[in-house]
Amino acid sequence: MKSFTAATLVVALGLTACSSTDSDQSETPTGPVTVKVARDPGLDKGAIAAFDERVAQFEKANPDIDIVPQEYNWTATTFTAQLAGGTLPDVFTVPFTDGRGLIERKQIADISGLVTSLPYAGRFNENVAKAGQAEDGKMWAVPIAAYGQALHYNRTLFKQAGLDPDKPPAGWDEIRAAAKQIAEKTGKAGYAQLTTDNTGGWILTTLDYAYGGRTEKIDGDKATAELDTPELAAVLQLLKDMRWSDNSMGSNFLYDWGGINQAFASGQIGMYVSGGGNYGSLVTQNALKPADYGVTVLPLTDKPEAGVLGGGTLATVSAKASEPVKAAAVKWIDFYYLKKLTDEGAAVLDAKTTVASKQPVGAPQLPVFDRATYDESLKWVASYVNVPQEQLKPYTDKMFEQPLVTEPVRSTQEVYKILDPVVQAVLTQKDADIADLLRKADAEAQALLDRN
Amino acid sequence: MAAETRPAPLVLPRSTRAQRTPLTWIRRGGLSTLVFLLPLLLVFGIFSWIPIGRAVVMSFQETNLVTPSTFVGLQNFRDVLADPLLWTAVKNTLYFALLALLFGYPVPLLAAVVMSEVRRFKGLYSALAYLPVVIPPVVAVLLWKFFYDAGPTGVFNTILGYVGIGPVSWLQDSATVMPSLVLEATWAAAGGTVIIYLAALTGVSTDLYEAAEIDRASIWRKVWHVTMPQLRGILLITFILQIVGTAQVFLEPFLFTGGGPANSTTTLLLLIYNYAFANSLGGQYGMATALSIVLAVILGLLSAVYFRLTRGWSKS
Numbered sequence: 001m002k003s004f005t006a007a008t009l010v011v012a013l014g015l016t017a018c019s020s021t022d023s024d025q026s027e028t029p030t031g032p033v034t035v036k037v038a039r040d041p042g043l044d045k046g047a048i049a050a051f052d053e054r055v056a057q058f059e060k061a062n063p064d065i066d067i068v069p070q071e072y073n074w075t076a077t078t079f080t081a082q083l084a085g086g087t088l089p090d091v092f093t094v095p096f097t098d099g100r101g102l103i104e105r106k107q108i109a110d111i112s113g114l115v116t117s118l119p120y121a122g123r124f125n126e127n128v129a130k131a132g133q134a135e136d137g138k139m140w141a142v143p144i145a146a147y148g149q150a151l152h153y154n155r156t157l158f159k160q161a162g163l164d165p166d167k168p169p170a171g172w173d174e175i176r177a178a179a180k181q182i183a184e185k186t187g188k189a190g191y192a193q194l195t196t197d198n199t200g201g202w203i204l205t206t207l208d209y210a211y212g213g214r215t216e217k218i219d220g221d222k223a224t225a226e227l228d229t230p231e232l233a234a235v236l237q238l239l240k241d242m243r244w245s246d247n248s249m250g251s252n253f254l255y256d257w258g259g260i261n262q263a264f265a266s267g268q269i270g271m272y273v274s275g276g277g278n279y280g281s282l283v284t285q286n287a288l289k290p291a292d293y294g295v296t297v298l299p300l301t302d303k304p305e306a307g308v309l310g311g312g313t314l315a316t317v318s319a320k321a322s323e324p325v326k327a328a329a330v331k332w333i334d335f336y337y338l339k340k341l342t343d344e345g346a347a348v349l350d351a352k353t354t355v356a357s358k359q360p361v362g363a364p365q366l367p368v369f370d371r372a373t374y375d376e377s378l379k380w381v382a383s384y385v386n387v388p389q390e391q392l393k394p395y396t397d398k399m400f401e402q403p404l405v406t407e408p409v410r411s412t413q414e415v416y417k418i419l420d421p422v423v424q425a426v427l428t429q430k431d432a433d434i435a436d437l438l439r440k441a442d443a444e445a446q447a448l449l450d451r452n
Numbered sequence: 453m454a455a456e457t458r459p460a461p462l463v464l465p466r467s468t469r470a471q472r473t474p475l476t477w478i479r480r481g482g483l484s485t486l487v488f489l490l491p492l493l494l495v496f497g498i499f500s501w502i503p504i505g506r507a508v509v510m511s512f513q514e515t516n517l518v519t520p521s522t523f524v525g526l527q528n529f530r531d532v533l534a535d536p537l538l539w540t541a542v543k544n545t546l547y548f549a550l551l552a553l554l555f556g557y558p559v560p561l562l563a564a565v566v567m568s569e570v571r572r573f574k575g576l577y578s579a580l581a582y583l584p585v586v587i588p589p590v591v592a593v594l595l596w597k598f599f600y601d602a603g604p605t606g607v608f609n610t611i612l613g614y615v616g617i618g619p620v621s622w623l624q625d626s627a628t629v630m631p632s633l634v635l636e637a638t639w640a641a642a643g644g645t646v647i648i649y650l651a652a653l654t655g656v657s658t659d660l661y662e663a664a665e666i667d668r669a670s671i672w673r674k675v676w677h678v679t680m681p682q683l684r685g686i687l688l689i690t691f692i693l694q695i696v697g698t699a700q701v702f703l704e705p706f707l708f709t710g711g712g713p714a715n716s717t718t719t720l721l722l723l724i725y726n727y728a729f730a731n732s733l734g735g736q737y738g739m740a741t742a743l744s745i746v747l748a749v750i751l752g753l754l755s756a757v758y759f760r761l762t763r764g765w766s767k768s
Contacts, residue, residue, distance in 0.1 A: 079732040084517045094732075101733040105516060196710040198730070251602035253624050254712050414731050425714035428625055432714075444536075 032064045033328045036089035037336070038072035040285065047284040050357035057349065058335050065328045074098075075257070076198040076413050083107060090318045091329045093144070096131035096311045097412040103133075103140045109317040112138035114330040120342045123369045127406070132314045142330075144337035146312035146366040148298075148404055149206045150276035150395050151175070155294040157270045161185040168296040168394050172210075172238060175271065175299065179248040182270035189250025191242055192269040193423065197256040200423045201416025202407075203273050205309060207235040209405050212303025215415060216408045216449070223410040225445035227419070228438040231303075236426050236434045243427050253427040261286045273298065275311070276395060279363040279387060290387070295364070296394035297402055307405035310366065342373060344380045351384035362387045364396050366404070411452050415445050511742040528742035532727075538743070540715050541723040547630055548719060549698040556638040557694055561687070563642065564649030565675055578650060582643040589640065593707040596636045597623075600708075623709055626716035633704040633717060641697075645690055649683065656682040688765060692758050696751050720747055 039051055055067045070089040072082075079098075082088045094102065102108045115121055116139070124143060132141035155165035161182040169175040179190025194203045205215050213231025217224045243249045252263065261278070263269050265286035276295065282288040300306040315337055317329040339346035351361045362385030367374030389396075408415060422441050425432045477483070511528055515521035532538060567577045584592065599607040600622040612618040622632045660678045669677065680687075702721035705711055711718035711726070718726075720743065728740035 074732075076732045077729050080729045080735050083732075084735075084737075098732055105519065105733070196712060251606075251619070251621070251624060254709055256710070413733065417726075417730055421712065421714040424712045428621075428713035 032066045033324045034066045035328045036068045036070045037091040038089045039069040041071040042285045046357040053353045093313045099131045099141050115139045141314035141316040144315045147275040147277045148308045148310040153271040153294045156292045171299045180246040183248035190248035190270045192272045198416040201419030204419045208232045209309045212306040223449040228442035277365045297398045307403040310404040347380040351381040355384045507741045511745045528738040532743045541720045545719045551634040552698040560642045560645035564646045568653045581646045585643040652686045
């Protein structure tokens with residue numbers, strides 16, 4: 001019977017706890033409202049101090065609210081377990097791709113009424129706002145950050161390889177050549193790719209977009225998988241050549257988001273593709289040396305459809321939250337995430353606190369609100385900016401020129417998951433048949449889209 | 453007994469009925485038995501049997517754990533059987549089990565026999581053998597990830613480099629990844645089995661060895677003709693435990709590779725986990741529990757058949 005127990009317990013034990021409805025927060029509190037808020041895990045001391053300082057400022061302004069930070073990070077595999085197990089904080093963040101699904105299933109709280117009363121509610125960038133809205137346009141989840149994918153590179157490795165760090169590669173051929181040069185001259189991975197935990201599919205889709213492809217086509221209610229395309233085949237062929245002909249991709253082909261950031265920050269990787277706003281987490285979580293860091297726009301091919309995959313982060317409130325907790329949670333979202341983007345006083349206070357703890361201010365981001373608000377917010381904090389702006393210029397100079405394409409909307413993470421083994425196969429099996437891999441992945445994704 | 457009960461079939465029930473009042477039940481220790489049993493029943497009930505019961509129910513349902521569940525009959529089982537990844541997972545699990553049997557099964561036995569022959573520092577050797585078992589698995593895996601670094605500077609590759617081998621890809625290649633996982637798993641688990649064998653070996657009568665020595669038996673013959681038959685019962689148990697354990701391998705593929713590269717380490721339990729948790733927007737909990745139930749039934753049957761077949765063997 002032990003075997004029976006063990007086999008079923010993997011799922012069952014965790015799941016039974018999930019179905020119980022929590023009503024412990026439903027009665028009207030008489031004392032202060034306690035709100036558990038998400039804080040990135042693994043932050044260095046300075047970043048934690050900055051966060052605590054922000055908490056103290058908030059609590060001073062709202063004496064009846066008690067903020068309790070809880071370490072939280074969205075990953076595809078841990079999020080469901082936390083959601084099902086009811087262990088998420090009251091305020092947590094999710095990527096744009098999860099917004100609509102969570103709203104449809106009512107797995108997050110409807111805070112639209114509270115959000116509408118925020119002074120800047122009508123000024124969200126329309127495309128960005130969509131990610132947090134229900135079908136009827138009500139904003140259940142608040143966009144707090146938007147990003148476009150970018151090419152991050154290690155300036156020190158560039159120099160060691162005899163490349164000019166101020167002139168990063170501007171085309172995929174140049175990326176391949178630079179990767180080869182880095183690998184040959186430094187022995188490090190010239191270019192590395194995310195491959196696990198659904199991120200393999202995420203980056204493969206990014207490269208597909210950059211080559212002018214799309215991974216799905218939506219026609220009314222019907223979604224068609226478009227994985228077996230010349231663009232995706234070309235992307236995989238490029239990776240295959242870099243891996244097997246040039247041997248410029250190092251020796252690790254099982255990277256997740258945390259793993260690749262760590263490897264990059266410790267100087268093991270010359271270039272990799274990830275969100276353009278990654279600088280902050282590379283510094284606060286991976287101890288990146290700012291002098292090493294360079295970032296540039298993702299090269300796009302000449303095809304008219306070529307674009308940069310963009311996404312973002314939504315702040316959401318737990319579906320279990322009581323009315324007072326919801327109200328306090330929205331106040332926190334306003335204070336911690338948004339006010340600094342729209343209000344000079346808040347922006348300066350945030351920047352001051354962050355700088356005092358030697359944390360990065362001024363890492364590139366795409367605007368959550370309109371461009372004018374964004375430009376103005378940059379001016380407010382200009383004197384506090386402590387990121388190496390010159391090194392970010394290849395990206396910041398051109399990031400607004402590139403067409404931004406949103407992530408696939410249907411079964412996004414599941415299709416990413418199907419693509420993970422495809423990119424892994426190309427990078428770990430010399431004789432991998434790209435056409436066959438794509439044909440099978442396409443059929444699998446189509447079956448999935450039909451089922452959902 | 454039979455002779456006693458036959459002449460008084462009518463009297464005995466009446467007398468027992470008369471004796472079975474709650475008071476006599478308490479007086480005979482029934483209550484204290486129940487009180488002592490209660491914590492165990494509660495713990496088992498809450499943490500084992502209720503979840504198992506719920507899992508069985510859930511395997512016939514479609515649920516996202518938020519909206520009400522609906523019964524879908526055998527659909528989850530059909531979906532699982534139609535999943536092409538299932539057969540990959542079955543194949544990978546069998547491969548892991550086979551490798552673990554080939555390498556992981558004899559190693560602890562060999563180690564225990566050798567250790568029992570050692571005259572000095574016996575305790576030290578047992579402690580050293582048992583040490584990996586007390587290291588938390590996550591820490592052990594992180595440690596082994598460094599060992600398995602596929603670059604020429606990885607720990608194992610550096611060592612192999614001294615003798616001109618490698619660099620080996622270890623976890624980064626479909627061909628080497630599974631043996632690498634088995635190696636770590638054997639290292640991590642062998643200590644526990646070694647202790648079991650060592651305990652069993654102390655139970656082997658020294659007279660037998662002395663008799664064998666008088667007959668001038670070699671060490672090999674002593675092991676084969678004395679030690680092995682004496683350990684037969686234990687060996688049979690550890691064998692089935694090993695099969696059941698390896699069929700449920702999860703930790704190593706989950707922490708080392710996440711099932712990669714290209715699904716070459718996606719095992720049954722990892723597949724179950726992926727059904728339930730890999731999609732951030734609510735997993736297929738029905739399919740996950742359905743596959744869990746199928747696996748549990750198969751392992752249960754396997755154990756039953758194994759014990760029936762080997763019933764006669766364990767008696768020496």
